[in-house]
Amino acid sequence: MRKSLILITLGIMLAVHGRNSAGQDRPRYTPQRPTISPYLNLLRNDSGPLPNYYSLVRPQLNQQSFDNRILSTTRAQELQVRKLNEVTDAAAAGPTGTGGTFGNLSQFRNRSHFYPAKQRNFQRR
Numbered sequence: 001m002r003k004s005l006i007l008i009t010l011g012i013m014l015a016v017h018g019r020n021s022a023g024q025d026r027p028r029y030t031p032q033r034p035t036i037s038p039y040l041n042l043l044r045n046d047s048g049p050l051p052n053y054y055s056l057v058r059p060q061l062n063q064q065s066f067d068n069r070i071l072s073t074t075r076a077q078e079l080q081v082r083k084l085n086e087v088t089d090a091a092a093a094g095p096t097g098t099g100g101t102f103g104n105l106s107q108f109r110n111r112s113h114f115y116p117a118k119q120r121n122f123q124r125r
Helices: 002-027 038-043 054-091
Strands: none
Touching: 038 054
């Protein structure tokens, strides 16, 4: 009798622990759009000079469409920046991936080869 009670208790503990750990593995639900309709504002009893559609519902719909446009523009810009970074990284690596040819120590806007350095006469002592 005692063994069966221990086994039942152990089984319940494992079942509860398995249920809790399985719930932690699932990602949390986050909706992509509002879960409450702006049209519910039509039922409000606000006494204003404009109907509820023009004072509450329509501005909220306009804001949602504006937010969606901004979000899509931002995503497109991020994609373009990623592509530019990939292109510049590939160009910087050179054709063989070594970063250029060996011995090529050119610098941007270095015009020293156009103007030779003055010859200095060093005296030996």
